[in-house]
Amino acid sequence: MSDPDLTRLRSMLAELASQGRSALLPALHAAQRLYGWLSEPVATEVGRALGVPLADLHGVIDFYAMFYRRPVGKTVVRVCGAPVCALAGADSVADALCRHLNTRPDEISSDGEFTVEHAPCLGLCDQPPALLVGESALGRAAPEQAADICARSRRRAVSFVGGDMRSLTVNCGDGQPTSLTEYRDRGGYAGLRKALTMTPQAVLAEVKASGLVGRGGAAFPTGIKWEGAAKAQGQPRYIVCNADESEPGTFKDRILMEEDPHRTIEGMIIAAYAIGASRGYIYVRGEFPCAFKVMGEAVEEARQAGALGKTIFGAGLDFDIEMRLGAGAYICGEETALLESIEGKRGFPRIKPPFPATHGLFGKPTVINNVETFCNVPLILERGAAEYRKIGTEKSPGPKLFCVSGQIQRPGLYEMPFGVALRHLLFDLAGGPNPGRKLQAVLMGGAAGAFAIEKDLDVLLSFEQLSAAGLPLGSGAVMVFDDTADMREVLRRTAHFFADESCGKCYPCQLGTVRQYEILDRVASGHAVSGDRERLLDVGGTMIDASLCGLGQTAATAVLSGMKVWPELFEAGGKGRRAKGKEQSANSKEQE
Amino acid sequence: MPDVKLTIDGEPVAVPTGTTILKAAEHLGRSIPTICYHDHCTANGLCRICVVEVSGVGPLVPACLTPVNEGMKVTTASARAERSRRTILEMLASAVDLSEAPEIQKFIGEYRAQGARFPEAQRREYPVLDDNPMYIRDYSKCILCWRCVQVCAADAQFTYAINFTGRGFETGIGTFFDKPMPETTCVFCGQCVGVCPTGALKPKRESLLEQGLRPDEIIEATRGGGNRRGKPR
Ligand SMILES: Cc1cc2nc3c(=O)[nH]c(=O)nc-3n(C[C@H](O)[C@H](O)[C@H](O)COP(=O)(O)O)c2cc1C
Ligand code: SF4
Ligand code: SF4
Ligand code: FES
Numbered sequence: 001m002s003d004p005d006l007t008r009l010r011s012m013l014a015e016l017a018s019q020g021r022s023a024l025l026p027a028l029h030a031a032q033r034l035y036g037w038l039s040e041p042v043a044t045e046v047g048r049a050l051g052v053p054l055a056d057l058h059g060v061i062d063f064y065a066m067f068y069r070r071p072v073g074k075t076v077v078r079v080c081g082a083p084v085c086a087l088a089g090a091d092s093v094a095d096a097l098c099r100h101l102n103t104r105p106d107e108i109s110s111d112g113e114f115t116v117e118h119a120p121c122l123g124l125c126d127q128p129p130a131l132l133v134g135e136s137a138l139g140r141a142a143p144e145q146a147a148d149i150c151a152r153s154r155r156r157a158v159s160f161v162g163g164d165m166r167s168l169t170v171n172c173g174d175g176q177p178t179s180l181t182e183y184r185d186r187g188g189y190a191g192l193r194k195a196l197t198m199t200p201q202a203v204l205a206e207v208k209a210s211g212l213v214g215r216g217g218a219a220f221p222t223g224i225k226w227e228g229a230a231k232a233q234g235q236p237r238y239i240v241c242n243a244d245e246s247e248p249g250t251f252k253d254r255i256l257m258e259e260d261p262h263r264t265i266e267g268m269i270i271a272a273y274a275i276g277a278s279r280g281y282i283y284v285r286g287e288f289p290c291a292f293k294v295m296g297e298a299v300e301e302a303r304q305a306g307a308l309g310k311t312i313f314g315a316g317l318d319f320d321i322e323m324r325l326g327a328g329a330y331i332c333g334e335e336t337a338l339l340e341s342i343e344g345k346r347g348f349p350r351i352k353p354p355f356p357a358t359h360g361l362f363g364k365p366t367v368i369n370n371v372e373t374f375c376n377v378p379l380i381l382e383r384g385a386a387e388y389r390k391i392g393t394e395k396s397p398g399p400k401l402f403c404v405s406g407q408i409q410r411p412g413l414y415e416m417p418f419g420v421a422l423r424h425l426l427f428d429l430a431g432g433p434n435p436g437r438k439l440q441a442v443l444m445g446g447a448a449g450a451f452a453i454e455k456d457l458d459v460l461l462s463f464e465q466l467s468a469a470g471l472p473l474g475s476g477a478v479m480v481f482d483d484t485a486d487m488r489e490v491l492r493r494t495a496h497f498f499a500d501e502s503c504g505k506c507y508p509c510q511l512g513t514v515r516q517y518e519i520l521d522r523v524a525s526g527h528a529v530s531g532d533r534e535r536l537l538d539v540g541g542t543m544i545d546a547s548l549c550g551l552g553q554t555a556a557t558a559v560l561s562g563m564k565v566w567p568e569l570f571e572a573g574g575k576g577r578r579a580k581g582k583e584q585s586a587n588s589k590e591q592e
Numbered sequence: 593m594p595d596v597k598l599t600i601d602g603e604p605v606a607v608p609t610g611t612t613i614l615k616a617a618e619h620l621g622r623s624i625p626t627i628c629y630h631d632h633c634t635a636n637g638l639c640r641i642c643v644v645e646v647s648g649v650g651p652l653v654p655a656c657l658t659p660v661n662e663g664m665k666v667t668t669a670s671a672r673a674e675r676s677r678r679t680i681l682e683m684l685a686s687a688v689d690l691s692e693a694p695e696i697q698k699f700i701g702e703y704r705a706q707g708a709r710f711p712e713a714q715r716r717e718y719p720v721l722d723d724n725p726m727y728i729r730d731y732s733k734c735i736l737c738w739r740c741v742q743v744c745a746a747d748a749q750f751t752y753a754i755n756f757t758g759r760g761f762e763t764g765i766g767t768f769f770d771k772p773m774p775e776t777t778c779v780f781c782g783q784c785v786g787v788c789p790t791g792a793l794k795p796k797r798e799s800l801l802e803q804g805l806r807p808d809e810i811i812e813a814t815r816g817g818g819n820r821r822g823k824p825r
Contacts, residue, residue, distance in 0.1 A: 040769045047768075053745075053752030054768035055776065062757050069769070329759075346756060351637055351657060504736070504756075504763035507639045508676065511683035514761040515710055522712075529711060542679040545652045545672055546640040553651065 004035050006045050013049035021052050022362075024060060024344030028067055029325055037068040052344065063346040063503075065119075065328030066286045073108045077149070078119035078132040078287070082248040082497065083443075083490045084405045084479055085121075089143070090129035094118065096143035100150065114150065120330060120497055121248035121447075122287055125405035125479070126159050126412050135289040159255055160412030162429060165391070168375050168399055169415045172259040177294045180301045183262040189307065191378030195270045196315040203274040204230060207377065209385035211397040216242055216333075216370030217445075217475045218550070219463055222377075225367060228357030230275040232365035237277035239268050239319075240342070240361060240368040243284040243291065244326055244333035247446035248497060249477030252401040253371035255413050257284070257291040260375075261298035265321065267374030269312065270381060271367055272319040280321040281361070283338050286328045296323045330501035334549050335368045337503065348505045349549035372401055372476075392418030396462035400473075404430045406480035407437065416461065423457040426480065437482040441565065445474025447494045448554035450561035472557070488569050491562050492517070492524035498555040509552025512543040516556060523570055530572040536563065598664035613644060613655035613666055624668050625677060625699050628737040629656040630787060633747050636738055641677050641699070645670040652676060674703065681705035686713040687761070689732045692791030696735070718764070723772035725814045726780045728799045729765075733792035736763055740784035740793060753778035 012030050016023040027046050028038060035042055038061055047057040061067045079085075079094040094105065097116050101109040105116050124130035127139025133149060139156045141149060148154050158175030171178040171186065183189070195203045208223025229237060241264060245253040256264060268280050282299070284292040299321050302308045310318050324342055326332050332341045336350035339361045360366020376398055380388045389397045396418035402425060405411045409431030416425060426432060426442070433439050442452040449472050452459065459469045466473050481490060495517040504510040516539050519532050540556030547553045563570055595606040600617050607616045617624050627639035635657045643652035647665040652673055655666075667673070681700050685707040690696050700707060721729040744751050753776040757766040767776045785793045800810045 043769070053755070053777070055752055055755035055766075058766070058768045059755035059757065063759050346759075499761065502760040504758070504760040505636070505638060507641075507680050507684065507736075510736070510761055510763065511680070511687055514714060515683055515686065518710070518713060535710065538675060538679045539683070541672075542676045542683075546643045546676040546680065548637055548640070548654075 003041055004039060006041065008034055009042060009045055010049075013046065017049050019050075021050055021344035022342060024050055024052055024057075025064075025324060025327060025341065028061065029327065032067060036074060037071050039069075043069075050344070056345075059346055060344065063329060064286070064326075067327050071108060073115035074113050075115075075134040076132075077114055077116045077134075078122065079116065080120075080122040080124070080128070080130040081118045081493065082121035082125070082447075083481075083493045084125045084249060085129040086489070086493055087407065087481070087485060088128035088140075090141075092143045093129050093131070093141045093146075096146040097149065100146035119287065119328075120246065120501065121250075123245055123251040123254045123285075124156065124159075125249050125251055125403065125477075127157050128405070132287055132289075137290060159251065160410060161255065161259075161415075162410070162412055163402075163415035164420065164429070165399055165415055165417055167379055167391075167415070168256070168263070168372065168401060169260075169413065171263070172255050172413070175259065177258060177298070178260045178262065180262055180298070180305055180307075183260070187382070188262055188378070189266055191381035192266050192269055192273075192307070193313065195273055195381045196313060196317065200230070200274050200276060203270060203381065206385050207274065207380060210376075210380040210388045211385075211395075212373065212376050212380060212388075213396070213463070214370055215372035215376070215400070215476070217247065217448075219473070222369060222373055225357055225369070226271060226275050228355070229277075229360075229365040229367045232358040234358075234364045236279050236364060237275055238361045238364060238366040239271045239275070239277045239280040240335075240339070240356075240366055241268055241280070241282040241371060241374055242333060242335065242338060242368055243282055243288075243295070243371050244330075244338060245288070245371070245475070246285050246330040246333050247448065247475040247477055248494070249403060249405055249443065249446045249449075249479040250475040251403050251405075252413055252476055254288055254291050256371050256375055256401075257288070257295050261295050262302065263375045263378060264295070264371050265298060265302050265307070267369075267377035268321065269307065269317075269319055270377050271369070271374065273317050275365070275367055277365075277367065278318050278320075280319060281324050281342055282321060283324045283326060283332070283342060285332070286326040289325075292323065292325050299323060329503075330497075331503040331549075331551055334551060337549075338368065339366065346503075348503055349551075351548070393460075393462045393464070395464045400461070400476060402461070402476050402478050404478045404480065406443075407434060407482040407485065408432065408480040409434055418462040419460050419465070421457070422452060422459050422461055422478075425461065425478070426457070430480075433480070433482045437484065440481045440483045440485055441487065443479040443481070443490070443558060444477070445472035446477035446479075447497050448472070448550075448557060449474050449477065450557055451565050453565055486524075487562060487566055488520070488524040491559055492520045494558050495520040495555075498551070502551060502555070506546075506548035506552060508543045508546045509548070509555060512539045512547075512552065513555050515539050516543075516559065520559065528570060528572045532572060533563070533570050536560075536570065596660045596662050596664075598660050598662070598666065600666045601668055607660060609659075611660050613646075613653070613658050613660055613664075614642060616660050617655065617666075617668060622668060624655045625702075626656055627696060627699075627735065627789070628739075630737075630739055633739045633742045633787065638736065638738060639680065641680050643673050643676050644668045645673055678703040678705045682707070682709040684735060686710040687716050688735055688790075689715075689717075689730075690735075690790065692733060693735070693789060695789060714761070716761070716764075721772075722796075722799075724774050724778075724780065725796055726773075726782060727785045727796055728794050729773075730792050730794065731764055733790045734765060735790055735792075736765070737789060739787040739789070741765060743783040743787055744778075748783050749779070749781055751777050751779055751781070754784070 161173035337347040499513040499517040
């Protein structure tokens with residue numbers, strides 16, 4: 001291969017050089033856009049310009065699934081491999097694409113145009129099977145559309161948005177981004193204006209009084225987190241928005257960003273005011289190019305309107321936001337891994353404590369919150385904490401977004417006050433299982449979640465009630481499986497996801513996710529051997545007890561929950577109950 | 593610094609603030625097993641073999657980097673901790689060649705871990721890299737303790753010749769685009785070889801001696817040049 005012309009790369013790098021290593025991900029994205037992949041001369045140039053040791057640079061490229069050290073087709077077609085898309089036939093779409101292009105997964109089609117890959121959940125679970133064709137997302141793909149998909153003549157559908165209330169999602173549902181003018185005309189930025197009339201301490205007190213807890217999965221009280229950062233020593237302080245949404249079955253943050261970007265930005269500015277932060281980052285997962293673009297444009301719009309930059313709205317507040325695009329790593333949703341990634345490193349979670357509030361981005365006090373968490377903040381300021389608390393329950397105040405997907409009549413995003421019954425959400429709003437089908441199980445909280453079954457349907461959706469029922473709320477994913485689904489296949493896919501996404505830092509998860517997958521692969525194909533049950537219990541228990549971060553600590557929860565609900569499926573010899581969907585899973589391909 | 597009082601397996605002990613549970617236990621003459629921990633390298637809490645139970649804390653905690661707290665009650669050998677240790681050892685043995693890791697072998701015996709617990713398990717196996725006169729790299733024996741990477745970087749040498757490759761189970765240690773060591777920034781200080789606990793990094797002399805070469809042949813072979821990559825074992 002002849003050496004690439006590096007002129008354009010050099011001028012692009014000259015602009016980023018002053019940022020040093022923290023510009024590494026943007027630089028690699030830009031380089032890959034120019035040359036299609038990251039060859040040795042290109043990588044060398046990037047490393048030199050940003051002062052990153054070349055061995056480290058290699059480590060960073062290898063860590064992120066969307067960076068390539070080998071040539072790939074001009075357009076990479078990513079096919080979702082998560083359970084919901086698999087049940088809707090994702091594998092046959094991938095097969096059809098490969099046949100149409102006369103290629104195989106991970107290889108380059110003979111015309112050099114395409115590479116077909118299997119991908120983790122693409123966040124389009126409401127319209128499975130989902131694809132990402134270059135930078136355009138596509139839902140409800142069918143094998144016979146292979147030619148259209150490659151010609152990009154298909155567009156994705158608008159996600160359905162509904163629920164018992166519409167405050168976080170009031171501007172969502174039409175598939176269009178809400179402009180700054182529209183947002184303001186509908187009452188947007190009123191929360192920020194109100195905040196700017198108060199002292200930062202009073203804003204902080206209001207958020208604390210609202211009882212808001214984080215919506216990213218860990219359910220930590222937001223006000224307490226902000227207070228920690230406000231009191232911590234060190235400048236500058238940072239506000240980071242976790243928009244890495246990669247939990248299988250979750251797509252709420254994508255819709256919030258794509259359709260109402262200013263709500264997140266407003267929440268971040270209020271946070272900045274409350275804790276005295278001057279810089280912010282929005283870190284969007286690499287598989288969400290559309291959300292990244294919309295958010296970036298909204299940030300620019302806000303800057304033009306004086307909502308970001310110096311002396312915001314004429315008040316004594318300086319705050320600006322920089323966009324960051326991830327590159328294919330679920331672990332970068334873990335807050336400290338995300339901070340490492342912004343710093344231009346492999347996404348290895350840090351040891352906690354210290355926590356980001358005191359030692360966050362670049363070692364400085366940092367508040368990191370989920371997109372949906374930030375979206376609650378304008379509401380709290382605008383209405384006041386007392387009014388906000390009238391929504392939801394005493395211990396779980398506020399609205400909550402649920403991502404309903406799978407074998408159900410009306411998949412979509414549902415906004416509900418905390419405290420309604422799961423049955424209400426699934427049957428009254430989402431229409432229940434498809435005609436003639438029966439509900440088998442609901443995976444609550446994503447791949448890192450647990451199964452609810454018929455007897456759990458009356459559980460109330462709040463942190464306290466779910467936790468009493470042994471069910472996680474997690475990110476708000478609600479994946480429905482009817483009586484045709486082979487739950488062993490669902491678990492096999494879930495295990496495959498964790499094995500693919502483990503960062504490899506600590507032994508329990510680095511080794512355990514692969515051992516767990518191997519056993520579940522045997523179980524799913526009916527070849528479990530004696531002792532596999534005990535192996536799963538030991539591997540799962542060890543990952544939960546001894547892993548370094550939340551990924552390993554939850555990589556076995558769905559499996560262990562499945563073992564409780566369907567013990568017969570895990571018997572050696574595979575003589576367990578066979579669900580009606582067995583034929584389909586027998587045909588489904590290994591997704592390596 | 594003021595002392596912190598705690599109990600370890602019921603026995604009271606007082607140690608200076610900032611002491612780790614591991615060091616506090618050593619104070620009492622109690623040993624907690626460790627694999628990745630090394631006195632002269634940054635502790636990263638990788639292997640988790642040192643996990644102990646602290647009453648009132650849900651998950652197990654790594655003794656090697658958890659500082660003691662006043663009134664802490666530590667149990668070093670609870671059933672949960674022992675299960676984790678045993679399973680970690682079994683999983684390690686299922687993936688890595690531990691034949692030259694006597695410490696880990698000893699733990700496998702002590703915890704009655706079954707080296708062959710996992711049938712049909714994928715192993716990490718790679719060809720031996722023999723690309724310089726100083727040391728060989730046999731990454732089938734690598735347990736990913738990170739020591740070599742850290743001494744090559746900010747823990748000692750600031751050379752940055754090696755780093756990680758891949759991710760997850762497929763994580764490895766390597767160079768920029770897999771270049772042979774002489775084409776990297778490596779200064780052949782040998783610190784990485786010194787800290788490697790499993791024989792994955794081994795002085796070239798030692799490896800030649802094992803292959804039965806005579807001393808004069810060894811001198812000849814380690815004199816320089818010698819770019820014999822990927823020689824079969
Ligand atoms: C493996 C893993 C993945 C995570 N992914 C996300 C994510 O995609 N988005 C998110 O907001 N939080 C995610 N989290 C939780 C974050 O670590 C963190 O708790 C959250 O961003 C804090 O924001 P909140 O308090 O507003 O929820 C993840 C955690 C783990 C362990
Ligand atoms: S639990 Fe898994 S993802 Fe988390 S640090 Fe350990 S290996 Fe990495
Ligand atoms: S080569 Fe040796 S020192 Fe380096 S990570 Fe592997 S086992 Fe540890
Ligand atoms: S010795 Fe503590 S984690 Fe390895």
